[in-house]
Amino acid sequence: xxxxxxxxxxxxxxxxxxxxxxxxxxxxxxxxxxxxxxxxxxxxxxxxxxxxxxxxxxxxxxxxxxxxxxxxxxxxxxxxxxxxxxxxxxxxxxxxxxxxxxxxxxxxxxxxxxxxxxxxxxxxxxxxxxxxxxxxxxxxxxxxxxxxxxxxxxxxxxxxxxxxxxxxxxxxxxxxxxxxxxxxxxxxxxxxxxxxxxxxxxxxxxxxxxxxxxxxxxxxxxxxxxxxxxxxxxxxxxxxxxxxxxxxxxxxxxxxxxxxxxxxxxxxxxxxxxxxxxxxxxxxxxxxxxxxxxxxxxxxxxxxxxxxxxxxx
Amino acid sequence: xxxxxxxxxxxxxxxxxxxxxxxxxxxxxxxxxxxxxxxxxxxxxxxxxxxxxxxxxxxxxxxxxxxxxxxxxxxxxxxxxxxxxxxxxxxxxxxxxxxxxxxxxxxxxxxxxxxxxxxxxxxxxxxxxxxxxxxxxxxxxxxxxxxxxxxxxxxxxxxxxxxxxxxxxxxxxxxxxxxxxxxxxxxxxxxxxxxxxxxxxxxxxxxxxxxxxxxxxxxxxxxxxxxxxxxxxxxxxxxxxxxxxxxxxxxxxxxxxxxxxxxxxxxxxxxxxxxxxxxxxxxxxxxxxxxxxxxxxxxxxxxxxxxxxxxxx
Numbered sequence: 001x002x003x004x005x006x007x008x009x010x011x012x013x014x015x016x017x018x019x020x021x022x023x024x025x026x027x028x029x030x031x032x033x034x035x036x037x038x039x040x041x042x043x044x045x046x047x048x049x050x051x052x053x054x055x056x057x058x059x060x061x062x063x064x065x066x067x068x069x070x071x072x073x074x075x076x077x078x079x080x081x082x083x084x085x086x087x088x089x090x091x092x093x094x095x096x097x098x099x100x101x102x103x104x105x106x107x108x109x110x111x112x113x114x115x116x117x118x119x120x121x122x123x124x125x126x127x128x129x130x131x132x133x134x135x136x137x138x139x140x141x142x143x144x145x146x147x148x149x150x151x152x153x154x155x156x157x158x159x160x161x162x163x164x165x166x167x168x169x170x171x172x173x174x175x176x177x178x179x180x181x182x183x184x185x186x187x188x189x190x191x192x193x194x195x196x197x198x199x200x201x202x203x204x205x206x207x208x209x210x211x212x213x214x215x216x217x218x219x220x221x222x223x224x225x226x227x228x229x230x231x232x233x234x235x236x237x238x239x240x241x242x243x244x245x246x247x248x249x250x251x252x253x254x255x256x257x258x259x260x261x262x263x264x265x266x267x268x269x270x271x272x273x274x275x276x277x278x279x280x281x282x283x284x285x286x287x288x289x290x291x292x293x294x295x296x297x298x299x300x301x302x303x304x305x306x307x308x309x310x311x312x313x
Numbered sequence: 314x315x316x317x318x319x320x321x322x323x324x325x326x327x328x329x330x331x332x333x334x335x336x337x338x339x340x341x342x343x344x345x346x347x348x349x350x351x352x353x354x355x356x357x358x359x360x361x362x363x364x365x366x367x368x369x370x371x372x373x374x375x376x377x378x379x380x381x382x383x384x385x386x387x388x389x390x391x392x393x394x395x396x397x398x399x400x401x402x403x404x405x406x407x408x409x410x411x412x413x414x415x416x417x418x419x420x421x422x423x424x425x426x427x428x429x430x431x432x433x434x435x436x437x438x439x440x441x442x443x444x445x446x447x448x449x450x451x452x453x454x455x456x457x458x459x460x461x462x463x464x465x466x467x468x469x470x471x472x473x474x475x476x477x478x479x480x481x482x483x484x485x486x487x488x489x490x491x492x493x494x495x496x497x498x499x500x501x502x503x504x505x506x507x508x509x510x511x512x513x514x515x516x517x518x519x520x521x522x523x524x525x526x527x528x529x530x531x532x533x534x535x536x537x538x539x540x541x542x543x544x545x546x547x548x549x550x551x552x553x554x555x556x557x558x559x560x561x562x563x564x565x566x567x568x569x570x571x572x573x574x575x576x577x578x579x580x581x582x583x584x585x586x587x588x589x590x591x592x593x594x595x596x597x598x599x600x601x602x603x604x605x606x607x608x609x610x611x612x613x614x615x616x617x618x619x620x621x622x623x624x625x626x
Binding site for chain 2: 041044045047048051052053054055067070071074077078079080081082084086087090091092093094095096168169170172173174175
């Protein structure tokens with residue numbers, strides 16, 4: 001069972017900022033990157049995933065959700081023709097992650113399949129300035145008294161504290177920095193999928209887990225404020241609605257509730273398109289809804305691409 | 314299916330840009346190989362599932378990284394669509410047979426063929442590849458086989474007769490560029506060598522190349538409106554790479570005619586042509602984090618395939 005975003009914030013000692021950070025916004029607004037021309041391609045990719053991909057009438061979510069992801073990533077990857085440093089990225093599927101930490105004498109652990117992880121040879125530079133990081137000292141974490149924040153979490157006996165990014169990759173792996181996690185809610189049945197709020201909480205917990213494991217690998221296990229914050233991004237989707245997240249780990253000192261906090265920027269519930277009509281809707285011999293993709297939102301695609309390019313361009 | 318087997322690989326396409334950096338491409342290929350066979354910690358594969366565990370993901374990584382990195386040199390790749398696990402189908406008539414049982418006994422029927430293919434990956438593009446030889450070329454004779462197609466395991470069961478290139482007709486990427494086929498575990502080289510059938514190893518690669526490419530090019534031609542009574546006015550060219558994860562064989566197919574039914578084939582001098590290489594290893598062995606015996610020749614052939622494009626681009 002997954003807690004909501006507010007609970008996840010308490011568990012990871014994180015302050016929330018609405019919207020995407022200025023660095024990512026800057027990439028979206030940069031005309032030199034030619035994001036306008038890619039809109040047409042992105043629209044084709046949506047049509048391919050939702051309409052054209054199968055000999056049957058319409059593909060199911062289990063097929064079109066991963067297909068849409070692969071298509072969008074394909075467009076992003078093709079940018080390495082223009083920006084060769086983008087080829088220093090590698091996608092890994094089915095990575096397992098485990099990270100352990102203590103919050104106010106409660107031992108917490110994030111464990112499981114991270115979904116799809118994109119790794120990079122170079123880390124993403126911090127997105128918040130030193131002043132913003134220091135300002136988090138003033139921020140007071142929301143508590144849920146009298147409800148314990150660990151309600152809904154599974155209580156397990158942890159005998160072995162597992163804690164490494166090397167959990168998923170052996171030493172010497174050249175693409176050693178986790179860049180972006182992708183979560184695809186592709187179950188056909190709606191109740192098998194995470195609701196947007198739960199999905200965002202999951203994205204935050206796993207981004208935190210990956211960042212924490214990386215920070216411990218780089219700077220050791222002692223809790224401290226990080227000189228070089230670790231940035232990990234998350235993107236979640238059900239094939240139509242997108243959740244975008246940038247997480248910055250500023251401190252591994254997580255026991256107390258004061259001091260420097262971590263930061264997360266969330267841009268939620270962004271639709272890539274309004275509807276995908278496979279067969280035209282006809283009422284009284286008049287076509288009321290033509291076949292095709294309607295209500296395409298290019299901004300959502302631009303955000304996806306900007307997060308992909310972040311850190312390299 | 315019919316086409317003569319042949320000798321050498323086609324000429325590389327002329328490009329104005331200087332030669333791509335083979336060292337860079339080699340390191341991308343090795344990174345992909347090492348990630349899937351060594352760096353990413355995975356559970357041990359189940360029995361006979363080696364292909365899904367290592368070779369499949371490796372092929373996907375290899376093609377996606379190489380294609381993106383070469384997209385700067387080949388505008389056709391930059392406009393391409395990448396399909397993962399697509400379906401390709403083609404249905405045609407060829408030859409005659411007499412109905413044996415039932416109320417139609419004694420009547421003459423065309424023999425029906427259906428190919429239902431499932432390549433591991435394919436690249437589709439919006440413009441056709443250039444012809445290799447002129448439409449009416451005659452490079453050899455076609456062997457004649459007398460027995461029914463259901464004697465071959467390929468044509469035993471025909472459930473649904475359909476024609477599909479991997480995407481519906483509305484898709485602008487309606488021409489095929491390159492397919493990538495992964496041989497299943499049960500056709501491993503070691504098995505052939507153990508059964509002392511070494512001469513059959515190349516047969517597997519060739520038959521896969523010919524059948525898959527015929528189905529793909531013929532389906533593309535049908536999408537453009539040609540059929541056995543309205544034969545193609547220009548040749549349809551596509552490429553394929555057949556591999557078991559280590560050994561690679563390259564094929565190039567030119568479809569010159571769709572007129573294969575017993576009426577239309579009578580005065581049809583045109584023949585379809587397939588060129589192919591023998592299978593060669595990309596590397597010798599992977600030991601820990603080192604790839605030993607990497608074969609640049611195979612990589613170069615793959616690069617040439619990916620760089621193929623019409624002369625005007």
